[in-house]
Amino acid sequence: MLINVGPDGFLLTDTGRLMGSSKPVLFGISNLVEKLGMPLEEVCRxxxxxxxxxxxxxxxxxxxxxxxxxxxxxxxxxxxxxxYSEGRIVYDRTVDKELFNQAYLAEVRVK
Incomplete structure (x- = not known):
């Protein structure tokens, strides 16, 4: 796979997709804040x-x-x-039941 650096500094695959990481986004956020000392607000942006x-x-x-x-x-x-997805709660760690419904997933994917 070819990796390109765009003029804006983003890393892209040869098909134009934004390069990511094999780690979850929250792992990366915690590393930037905890290990590099970046402000959480900046990392969220x-x-x-x-x-x-x-x-x-x-x-x-x-x-x-x-x-x-x-x-x-x-x-x-x-x-x-x-x-929350489009203002609807789809996950709540404090509730012991499934909040996300598959019909909503299909609706969101269509957009």
């Missing part, structure tokens, strides 16, 4: 708004009126507590 801008998504990546309400609430150990 890097992992959301910058990616949205890279792909031209003006309706995602930050919290403001009219944007998709996709949010992840984490604890001090960088573990998910709640996950």
């Amino acid at each position: 890097l992992s959301s708004l910058n990616v949205a801008h890279k792909y031209g998504f003006t309706d995602r990546g930050s919290i403001s009126a009219g944007k998709y309400a996709d949010l992840l609430i984490i604890d001090d150990e960088y573990q998910p507590i709640h996950t």
Whole structure:
């Protein structure tokens, strides 16, 4: 696989996909904050708004009126507590039941 560095500094595969990591995003966020001392707010911007801008998504990546309400609430150990997709709660660590329904998944994938 060919890896390209775009003029904006993003690493891309030869098919134009943004290069990622084999580790979960929360692992990377915790490393940047805990090991490199970056402010959590800056790391959140890097992992959301910058990616949205890279792909031209003006309706995602930050919290403001009219944007998709996709949010992840984490604890001090960088573990998910709640996950919201388009304002709907799809994961709640404090509840012992399945919140996510497959019909909603199909609906979101269509967009």
